[in-house]
Amino acid sequence: MLARELLRSRFAEIPHLLRGRAYDAVALARWGELDAERRRLLTEVEVRRAERNSVSAEVGRKRKAGGDASAEQERGKALGEEIASLEKRLASLEDEFTPIEETLPNLPHESVPDGADEKGNVVVKSWGTPRELSFEPKAHWDLGPALGILDFERGAKITGARFTVLKGAASLLNRALINFMLDRHTREHGYTEVLPPFIVNAASLRGTGQLPKFQEDLFRLQEPSDWYLAPTAEVPVTNLHRDEILPEESLPVKYCAYTPCFRAEAGAAGKDTRGLIRQHQFDKVELVKFALPERSYEELEGLTADAERILELLALPYRRVLLCRGDMGFSSAKTYDLEVWLPGQQAYREISSCSNFEAFQARRASIRVRRTVAGGKPKNELLHTLNGSGLAVGRTLVALLENYQREDGSVEVPEALRPWCGGLSEIRRPA
Numbered sequence: 334m335l336a337r338e339l340l341r342s343r344f345a346e347i348p349h350l351l352r353g354r355a356y357d358a359v360a361l362a363r364w365g366e367l368d369a370e371r372r373r374l375l376t377e378v379e380v381r382r383a384e385r386n387s388v389s390a391e392v393g394r395k396r397k398a399g400g401d402a403s404a405e406q407e408r409g410k411a412l413g414e415e416i417a418s419l420e421k422r423l424a425s426l427e428d429e430f431t432p433i434e435e436t437l438p439n440l441p442h443e444s445v446p447d448g449a450d451e452k453g454n455v456v457v458k459s460w461g462t463p464r465e466l467s468f469e470p471k472a473h474w475d476l477g478p479a480l481g482i483l484d485f486e487r488g489a490k491i492t493g494a495r496f497t498v499l500k501g502a503a504s505l506l507n508r509a510l511i512n513f514m515l516d517r518h519t520r521e522h523g524y525t526e527v528l529p530p531f532i533v534n535a536a537s538l539r540g541t542g543q544l545p546k547f548q549e550d551l552f553r554l555q556e557p558s559d560w561y562l563a564p565t566a567e568v569p570v571t572n573l574h575r576d577e578i579l580p581e582e583s584l585p586v587k588y589c590a591y592t593p594c595f596r597a598e599a600g601a602a603g604k605d606t607r608g609l610i611r612q613h614q615f616d617k618v619e620l621v622k623f624a625l626p627e628r629s630y631e632e633l634e635g636l637t638a639d640a641e642r643i644l645e646l647l648a649l650p651y652r653r654v655l656l657c658r659g660d661m662g663f664s665s666a667k668t669y670d671l672e673v674w675l676p677g678q679q680a681y682r683e684i685s686s687c688s689n690f691e692a693f694q695a696r697r698a699s700i701r702v703r704r705t706v707a708g709g710k711p712k713n714e715l716l717h718t719l720n721g722s723g724l725a726v727g728r729t730l731v732a733l734l735e736n737y738q739r740e741d742g743s744v745e746v747p748e749a750l751r752p753w754c755g756g757l758s759e760i761r762r763p764a
């Protein structure tokens with residue numbers, strides 16, 4: 334959430350600062366009207382309080398002199414009622430301010446390029462060279478069923494569209510990838526592994542920005558419960574420290590977590606409907622950081638490099654893309670997407686999104702850091718939160734199948750992953 338002080342002090346600039354971002358201009362204008370009313374009410378309250386103080390002094394003067402102060406007392410009573418009414422209206426304004434503020438996206442960092450959609454994104458790094466295959470590569474939605482390891486039809490029978498059954502080697506590789514990622518991030522990159530609940534409450538979703546903005550994309554459990562299936566580990570892990578104050582010396586705090594993720598994908602009709610790219614249920618290993626404000630962009634570079642390292646160990650060609658204003662997520666101030674090469678689709682596809690939210694989530698979730706101040710008392714201030722996929726497991730499986738496929742339809746298992754899958758070196762259809 335944006336700071337109210339920022340909205341108030343730079344209100345005329347906000348449309349420019351949010352250029353390229355999706356927001357409700359009418360709602361923003363209404364916020365300005367409410368703020369003008371608030372200032373007017375505060376002035377009226379101060380005027381009436383000053384008058385009431387004057388009247389009270391007059392009551393005291395007349396009583397001391399033995400005079401009649403009944404008129405002043407009646408006026409003082411009336412002023413008290415007027416002040417109470419004005420303060421009640423001021424309190425009710427809070428209920429109107431907050432819903433508008435919760436719909437406003439974060440302000441992009443100055444380094445974020447202008448642009449309305451993905452066409453405005455900028456490739457800032459490329460790693461690896463796509464393999465030159467001597468045959469026409471297949472997409473994973475053909476490779477998997479041919480190998481007997483991906484079953485889209487039975488997944489749809491069990492649940493519905495965009496659910497898949499992983500069998501045999503695919504199930505093994507999926508589990509191996511999770512362990513491979515967690516082990517690398519904890520043993521080499523300094524993250525602490527957590528296994529959070531896979532069900533989250535509305536307060537947790539509100540704290541990270543999924544509510545109320547993305548209500549339609551969430552799977553809610555039966556009402557009147559406020560429980561939801563987690564759309565990403567970002568939600569439970571960030572909320573580990575909701576309503577907490579962390580000591581400065583503890584930062585950065587670095588967590589990694591595996592969770593299944595559940596998304597309705599309400600806005601994705603007709604897009605990526607084939608295969609494993611956009612499922613309603615999928616696995617991710619997520620990286621989450623809590624950082625000092627002055628160090629958060631350095632931490633973003635480190636987090637992104639940690640996610641990239643997994644792709645490099647698996648020898649999967651990828652590129653880092655800096656998202657433009659119009660393609661960036663609601664809560665983000667700056668985002669890098671990592672896109673992996675998929676030969677079966679002859680395209681780079683997103684496999685990770687690494688973002689710095691600055692204080693946007695911390696303000697919603699009330700996550701602060703206690704700073705030491707030279708010669709003074711400790712000061713509490715909002716810290717910065719960051720996260721990124723490290724990586725999306727299903728999409729990594731897709732990348733392995735497509736990049737390591739052979740002409741005979743078999744798939745090589747990359748050497749770096751073999752210790753996590755019992756030494757399996759290749760996938761062939763069972764005889």
